[in-house]
Amino acid sequence: MASYSATQPASRFEMYSWLFMRVSGVVLLVMAVFHLLLMHYGIGVAQLSYDAVAARWANPWWRLYDLFLLFFALTHGANGARILMDEYLRAGGWRLLLKIVLSLLYLLLVVMGVWVIVTFR
């Protein structure tokens, strides 16, 4: 069995990344699982329509719920993808390029998601 010693972490960023994955993981365990069960087994994908969304988003708390879910899920996922890139690709060209693409996609999807949740009438 490995021993555990309290040494200084190699990188402060990676320590926060590790912590964020655990905290957001617990948040998503509740929020994402509830969202999935509600949409797929409560309401049903076949019943989802523009009117169904309008009815749900008439309640601002559902918009807030979806905003939190969007932030935690996408950030958790994007950080996971970043970790995979660090582990499977050598430092340099491709890894840098893919990380730039990932960052841009992350920003684009956050903006699109927030935009539609906030501005939908």
Added chain:
Amino acid sequence: MLERTSFREGLSYRGGSSMWAWVLHRVTGLGVLLFLGIHILETFALSFGPDFYDRTMELYNTAIFRVAEVGLLFAVIYHAVNGTRITIQDLWPALWRYERAFVWVGFGIVIVVFVPLALLGLLPVFRGEL
């Protein structure tokens, strides 16, 4: 720096249940992230009005997507259960001693939760409604 390992050599590594738990965690994580991207784009389609959005949503009501939905269900349940196991073990490092047992407990929980929900979700396909 680690030596470069070929894909085939990687497959021959016998890490057992813990290794497969780790591999599955990465595969399911990537799968859920892919769906999340599609899901945000499809939600953004609300901005183009009711007709466009409802036509977009009709794509989901096909047999292929119903089966893909079961894949998503598995990925989310597995990632949630295995992630919870990792988080608990990280909070109490002494528990890492029992990792193999916990991995099997996790697999058991995944099957018990996933199978009934998958069958329920596939009912419309079995009935030939799609």
